[in-house]
Amino acid sequence: MALIKRVAILGGTGAQGSSVVRNLSKAGTFEITVPTRNPSSAEAQAVGALSNVKLLQADYLTEAGIRSILANQDGVYFNMNSFAVTEPSVYFWTFRAYEIAVQSGLKLFILPGSINRYKAHGYKEEFRNAHGAISGRLSDWLSSQPTDILPWSILYGGVYAEMLWTLLKPRVRDDGVYEFAAPIGDGNIPFIPLEDYGARVRWIFEHPEAAIGKKLDWGLLYTSYKDLVQAFEETTGKQAVFKDLTQDEWFDRLRVIRAPETKFPDSGLSDDDTTFTWRRTFGAWWNYWKYNDHTRDPKREKEAEAYANEVYPTRLKSIKEWMVANKYTGTR
Template sequence: MLPTVLVVGGTGAQGTAVVQLLSESRRYAVKVPTRSTTSPQAKALMDLENVSLVEADVFNENDLMRLFTEINMCFINTNGFAVGEKNEIYWSIRMHNIARFCGVKHFVYSSLEYGSKKAGFDPKYRCSHLEGKAKVADFLASQSTNPMNWSVICSGPYMETLSDPFKPRKDENGSYVFEFPLADGAIPFICLKDLAAYALWMFDNPEKCRGLNLAIATQHASGEDVAKAFTSVTGKPARYEDVDLEEYLTKAWKELPNGAETKIGVNFVPNEPTLMTYRENFRGFWNVFRASGGNEGLLTRDYQQLDKILPTRIKTVAEWMEKSGYTGKPQSVLKDRAERIAD
């Protein structure tokens, strides 16, 4: 029988990529928990080889005990936007503890990193959806890798978000305009296909990644890098425009009930006093990337290490655009951004 991998968050953008590649490898059976096996995201996985779906609530102790029984490995990507930072930390740690109790052999956690720690916890860089996952990675670093091995994949914004929400607009002259409040910073984008490939490498090579926190990215891309890549691949004129951060945040989250002042995770815990607003959260988010230009500053990557692990990885924005057929056309990548309850 094939070893079984439980993929928490398997119906999201990241999880779907991981499930698909695990299935394509034909080396693993994959179990995906979901609140509804009839959702469009769940249905898209049903026909994949060696993939099964199970209705469960991953924020419920009884369901977690059932999910982690009789599996060999797991990939955990919790949804901090749905539950808020404090609950993401709590439930991620409980998942680790329950998995270890149930005899899981390898616990792979999908994390992010927080710039405020590297900046002496400067609140200017505080971003709850980065920090929640990063604090779980800090917890894992204090845990033994026996009897349950653990590994961390530390990623960043998906390259695919250049289709939504970071899609370009067309100006009156037909030029494509990429607007970010990035100044001269850079975003360590990662394409989802390669993120999944690093996860597969971890499951295939548990000893090589025992206790490893692997920070991955395709390229530290500035706004200028993105615009130039677009022109080089499509032949269409493009430019980058730095925009005012506060105006950008107001516009980006205008569809939410209280706009950018809506609190992250409010549907899960309505009276939680620690929740950040979208404005507060993404102010820190963009400030972190503004301070990471040129693979220096707050967020850095060891690209030589990444080349060694995955020689076939996509290495630039332009290469991703060419191989993915990117045209700048809007295309939904993430789940509905107004949806605040996790699957």
């Protein structure tokens, strides 16, 4: 297969995308284009200062913007922000970008995706959320497209381990005990360090022949809250407990960050039935993890872990290793 050299990274100023840009920049072999609506923003300026990175003022929610982003590129990492863009727009512009990528002669189209957990649970409404349903549906769609027209890869992800500093951060009780609280029961979360996205995308662009037509889910860190508490205590020497909440209790705690009845994503209108509330979308999100065993495939996970160890031997292999590497203390 022809060399992948010129690449466009959509979402390159965000948390996930900036990890991708940093890793590609370190490689020193790529010409990286990062589209942004606001090149003067602090996030854009930070990635724009990296070696071999060019900022492009463009909007991926317009035909002209997509064409300018994909012009003269070998590959694209197509990561739309479904936390900010409504569901119909994500579908339409992903489909349209795929068509324009074919017209533009791209050699590789990488989509960050996921298991379609909503479908796996029989399309029960309590498992339909915004981000997960979009990601799962688009993964199903792209996996049915022919690779001879446009080679593609789907990169399965998980929950950012860095969320343990934000939404999943423990609170310190009056007795000094760290309380990790969530409506998850005996379920488990597939964590992934943000830096892993960069390492994995770089590997795909460097080894496209090994990734075309595949769904890659390199060794996610499936972690129960019992395991999370144990890793925290062993890492920090601090006492911690897990408190299994109801969803109503968890959303009551969320109010200090976001009112549960506000619209999701942020651009959604109050009368738009294609949007959700934060309560509804994160309620389904928690149902994913509480009943995660229903969608897990132990054989596939073992194969993915072995493959990850082979091609990415320096990766962090447990949430405990992530805590050690990041000097995690439960607070910032």
